[in-house]
Amino acid sequence: MRVVHVLRKYNPAEWGGTETAIQRLFEGLRQHHVTTVAYCPRITNNFGADPLVEAGFTVKRFRAFMPVWGISRERHRQLVAVGGNLMSLDLPARLLSEREVAVMHTHTLGRLGGIALMTARLRRVPFIMTIHGGLLDLPAALKQSFRNPHAGGVEWGKAFGAVLRTRRLLQCADAVITCNQREASLLKARHPNKRIVVQPHGVPTSLFRKDHREAAHEAFSLIRGKRLLLAVGRIDPVKNQHWLIEQAPELFRRHSDVVLVLPGACTHEAYGRLIKERIDQLGLQNRVLLAGGLPPSDARLIGLFQSAEAIVLPSISETFGLVILEAWAAGTTVISSRTSGALDLIRQGENGWFFDLDSPRTFHEAVDSVLLNPEVRMRQTAAGGKLVRAEFDTTVLAGRMKNLYSGVIEERHALRGSAR
Numbered sequence: 001m002r003v004v005h006v007l008r009k010y011n012p013a014e015w016g017g018t019e020t021a022i023q024r025l026f027e028g029l030r031q032h033h034v035t036t037v038a039y040c041p042r043i044t045n046n047f048g049a050d051p052l053v054e055a056g057f058t059v060k061r062f063r064a065f066m067p068v069w070g071i072s073r074e075r076h077r078q079l080v081a082v083g084g085n086l087m088s089l090d091l092p093a094r095l096l097s098e099r100e101v102a103v104m105h106t107h108t109l110g111r112l113g114g115i116a117l118m119t120a121r122l123r124r125v126p127f128i129m130t131i132h133g134g135l136l137d138l139p140a141a142l143k144q145s146f147r148n149p150h151a152g153g154v155e156w157g158k159a160f161g162a163v164l165r166t167r168r169l170l171q172c173a174d175a176v177i178t179c180n181q182r183e184a185s186l187l188k189a190r191h192p193n194k195r196i197v198v199q200p201h202g203v204p205t206s207l208f209r210k211d212h213r214e215a216a217h218e219a220f221s222l223i224r225g226k227r228l229l230l231a232v233g234r235i236d237p238v239k240n241q242h243w244l245i246e247q248a249p250e251l252f253r254r255h256s257d258v259v260l261v262l263p264g265a266c267t268h269e270a271y272g273r274l275i276k277e278r279i280d281q282l283g284l285q286n287r288v289l290l291a292g293g294l295p296p297s298d299a300r301l302i303g304l305f306q307s308a309e310a311i312v313l314p315s316i317s318e319t320f321g322l323v324i325l326e327a328w329a330a331g332t333t334v335i336s337s338r339t340s341g342a343l344d345l346i347r348q349g350e351n352g353w354f355f356d357l358d359s360p361r362t363f364h365e366a367v368d369s370v371l372l373n374p375e376v377r378m379r380q381t382a383a384g385g386k387l388v389r390a391e392f393d394t395t396v397l398a399g400r401m402k403n404l405y406s407g408v409i410e411e412r413h414a415l416r417g418s419a420r
Contacts, residue, residue: 001033001034001035001102001103001402001405001406001409002034002035002037002099002100002101002102003029003034003035003036003037003101003102003103003104003105003405004037004039004095004098004101004103004104004105004116005022005026005036005037005038005039005105005106005107006039006040006091006095006104006105006106006107006108006112006113006115006116007022007038007039007040007041007107007108008040008041008084008086008107008108008110008112009040009041009080009081009086010022010038010040010041010052010059011043011081012048012049012050012051012295013048013265013293014081014234014265014266014267014293015051015265015293015294015295015296016233016234016264016265016267017201017233017234017320017322017323018107018132018133019296020201020296020322021132021179021201021202021320021322022038022107023051023052023055023296024201024202024203024204024296024394025201025202025394025397025398025401026038026052026055026057027055027204027394027398028202028394028395028396028397028398028399028401029398029401029402030056031395031398032395032398032399032402034398034402034405036057036058037057037058037060037098038052038057038058038059038060039060039061039062039091039094039095040059040060040061040062041061041062041063041064041086041088042061042062042063042064043061051295051296051297060094062088062090062091062094063088063089063090064086064087064088064091064112065086065087065088066079066080066084066085066086066087067087067155067156067157067160068153068154068155068156068157069153069154069156070153070154071153074269074270075153077269078267078268078269081267081268082234082236082267082268083133085110085111085157085161086110086111086112087111087112087157087160088111088112088115091112091115092115092118092119095115095116095119095123096119096122096123101123101125102125102126102405102409103125103126103127103128103405103408103409104116104117104119104120104123104125104126104127104128105128105129105130106127106128106129106130107129107130107132109129109131109135109166109169110161110166111157111160111161111164111166113129113166113169114160114161114164114165114166114169115164116129117164117165117169117172117173118164121172124412125409125412126174126175126405126408126409126411126412127172127173127174128173128174128175128176128177128404128405128408129169129170129173129175129176129177130176130177130178130199131176131177131178131179131183131187131319132179132319133319134183134317134319134340135178135183135187136183136186136187136190137180137182137183137186137319137340138317139316139317170187170190170191170194171191171194173194174195174408174411174412175195175196175197175404175408176191176194176195176196176197177197177198177199177404178196178197178198178199178319179198179199179200179201179319179320179341180198180200180319180320180340180341180344181198181340181344182340182343182344183319183340184196184197184198197404199397199400199401199404200320200344200391200392200397201320201322201325201392201397202325202392202393202394202395202396202397202398203322203325203326203329203388203392203393203394204393204394204395205329205388205389205393205394207297207302207329208302208305208306208326208329208330208331210302211303211306212299212300212302212303212306213303213306213307214303215299215300215302215303216299216300216301216302216303216304216306216307217303217307219300219303220261220289220291220300220304222259222261222286222289223259223261223289223304223307226257226258226259227255227257227258227259227309227371228258228259228261228304228307228308228309229251229258229259229260229261229308229309229310229311229312229367230260230261230263230304230305230308230310230311230312230332231244231260231261231262231311231312231313231314232262232263232264232301232304232305232311232323232326233262233264233313233315233323234264234265234266234267234293235262235264235265235266235267235268235271235272235275235290236266236267236268236271237268237271237316238315238316238317239264239314239315239316240314240315240316240337240357241262241275241314242271242274242275242278243314243357244260244262244312244314245275245278245279245282245284245288246278247360247363247364248260248282248284248287248288249282249284250360250364251364251367252284252287254364254367254368255367255371258287258309258371259287259288259289260287260288260289260312261288261289261291261304261308262275262288262289262290262291263291263292263293263294263301263304264291264292264293265292265293266293275290276290291304296326302330305326305327305329305330305332306330306331306332308327308330308332309332309333309370309371309377310327310332310333310334310335310367310370310371310377311323311324311326311327311332311333311334311335312335312336312367313334313335313336313337313339313342314337314357314363315336315337315339316337316339316357317339317340318336318337318339318340318341318342319339319340319341320341320344321336321339321341321342321345324336324341324342324345324346324352324384325345325388325392327384328351328381328384328385328387328388329385329388329389331381331385332381333351333352333353333370333377333380333381333384334346334351334352334353334380334384335352335353335354335355335363335366335367335370336352336353336354336355337354337355337356337357338354338355338356338357342354345387347383349380350380350383351380351381351383351384351387352380352384353366353369353370354366
């Protein structure tokens with residue numbers, strides 16, 4: 001079975017949760033004898049090694065552009081990095097000429113998703129779409145920011161969207177995949193006759209069994225002899241690291257031996273500058289470390305997970321929360337804001353803790369519970385580890401995806417037979 005995956009963005013220098021989820025999906029599908037081909041926009045930066053290519057997967061890049069006039073270069077880069085509605089004129093021909101395609105699987109909506117749908121119809125193969133960042137299950141403020149992403153500019157590409165019928169992607173898909181139950185319920189309410197599938201992201205649990213703590217200690221000397229809190233995620237307002245920095249002085253007052261490490265590529269330059277400036281203003285340079293982007297299989301990142309007392313997620317919106325599973329696989333507990341992804345995974349006090357962003361007191365109480373009660377922390381990490389091994393291993397979840405592919409292929413063949 002040969003499946004084409006269309007991505008809105010794939011830049012190894014700006015690696016995040018979506019890229020990790022896709023890489024692990026590909027690795028799991030390979031175990032089930034599914035061949036994957038990734039189509040993604042060309043990039044101009046020198047990103048060095050490509051994890052997908054190094055793992056033996058085929059990555060084909062096409063020319064894409066942002067059809068918007070009058071926005072700054074920084075704003076253009078930001079839209080490309082997160083959420084911009086790209087267009088490509090050469091992708092249709094590239095997809096039509098791809099050989100032996102059994103399924104067209106898009107990981108983006110918008111115009112690129114529309115191109116994937118159009119070519120799937122022309123090729124008469126099933127069309128599946130995955131919603132990674134949330135569509136209906138988003139906080140009101142985040143939805144509002146998405147309504148006018150090109151403020152100050154003029155979008156001239158709406159005609160492409162009309163031709164590609166991008167507003168009908170959900171209606172036309174053979175299956176729509178989301179990673180949490182709330183998003184699936186909201187989609188089902190709007191599209192009651194559509195096949196909506198909840199497919200969580202997976203973790204290659206064996207990757208976290210080898211001890212990599214020394215690699216982390218060698219790379220980041222600041223953490224030696226300290227208790228580590230880890231906040232993994234791209235540097236972006238939705239990940240809400242600024243909120244965490246504001247809590248840091250009180251955190252360090254209560255726990256003098258704690259350091260805070262924030263690994264993640266910066267996908268929002270202005271926000272990244274704000275984070276650095278605030279760390280300097282508060283005099284936290286020796287207590288807060290911006291570790292930069294690290295690939296998901298990097299020994300330094302796995303070592304940070306394994307060294308941490310807890311993983312902290314202060315996100316405004318997190319449709320899944322892959323780092324929660326990674327923390328459990330590494331033997332670490334989790335402290336998270338109440339987002340839909342976390343609510344699907346965490347049971348308060350059993351395998352992690354919740355806090356409310358509008359009540360910093362609940363955050364500090366959760367941290368105290370973890371740092372001051374090692375027996376409780378050990379029970380939580382054991383419960384989380386048991387859950388991730390049983391239900392979220394990459395190979396198991398990829399088998400479910402292959403079954404979905406096989407099902408829509410069989411249905412398509414049955415429809416053709418009945419038409420004849």
